[in-house]
Amino acid sequence: MSAHQSCRHLLASLSEFVDGELDEKLCAEIERHLADCENCRIVIDSLEKTVSLYQTVSKTETVPDEVRERLFHRLKLDEFLES
């Protein structure tokens, strides 16, 4: 199989590879391929980074207090707002 064909062939497994959920055999195959394929190394790195950026950003997002207040009010739970 040419290098290019194996890139295509492995593409669908990269996401599971990143999660460490891939079976050993396929995992080893990807690792071997990555040793000689810079393109796939870049795709994997940027795939991992993409996911981690979304996670980083969402951790910094807070829910406004008024959203909680309006929710409790709508649910007629105002008496529990203080807790």
Next chain:
Amino acid sequence: MSNRKTKEVFSLDALRAGDRAEFARLVETYYEMIYRLALKMLNDSQDAEDILQETFIKAYQHIRNFDGRSELSTWLYRIATNEALMQLRRKRPQTFSIENPEFSDEAEPEPVQIVDWCCLPEEELISAEAQARMDVAIEKLPASLRVVFVLRDIQGLSTRETGEVLDLSETAVKTRLSRARLRLREDLSSYYAERLGEENRP
């Protein structure tokens, strides 16, 4: 994991009996995660607030039917996800294209953007502009991929839990997640490639 922060110790009997204090505790524990889910799904704070409120109204009405087989958080996610998908269908029907990734054998398109942008400084990677691009990238995903990405990667649910919320097999969850991630990667890469280009310009 966000929904594991507080161990679920709710009295189902009290909830089913309509106990207000116990219900308030349930709301307190889960409102943030539901709001975040809705915000990521709809990218609109007013819509997200509507979904949040509807979710707990429905939860209060239907708690008697909760059989306790799944976790309460999973059950709430299921209600919220359905609400969010309905809202999307109403307001943005284009996100429900004929494309149905579950039944499509078509492989993901080959990666086009092969640019190593991981070395960009953190403040550039998560600048306000970059964050806006990230939100747009999620919005471009078809709803069926978006919901899996949000549950798995942003809310931190496991593959199994995501499957439970959406009534999907684990294989289907993994396939959709892979496609969502690859598309987002492509989209972000084209943005960061531009940033890299500007940085390297003399």
